[in-house]
Amino acid sequence: MPFINIKTPEAALTMAQKAEITHRMTDLLVEYFSEAARPHTMVLIEEVKDGGYGRADEVFILPDAYRAKEL
Structure with missing residues (x-):
């Protein structure tokens, strides 16, 4: 089973x-593994809380301008 994990x-x-994203990533893997992979492809999108990730001693907080706006 192909598995994609996005954080x-x-x-x-x-x-x-x-x-x-789920649809497009599934399509991408189907291009490599054939249509037979579609029903078995798992795409997991994990959301990391603010302050739960960082780089080079900097903890990241998502600015409000980058937060999704539900329509």
Whole structure:
């Protein structure tokens, strides 16, 4: 079973964006593994809470301007 794990900042994506990512990533893997992989492909989008990730001694907080706006 192909498995994709994507980590994003919490509230950075709308449900529609998550659905689109899931669909497009599934299509990508089907290109490599054939259509037979579609029903078995798992896409997991994990949201990481603010302050739960960082780089080079800097803890990241998602600015409000980058937070998803549900329509």
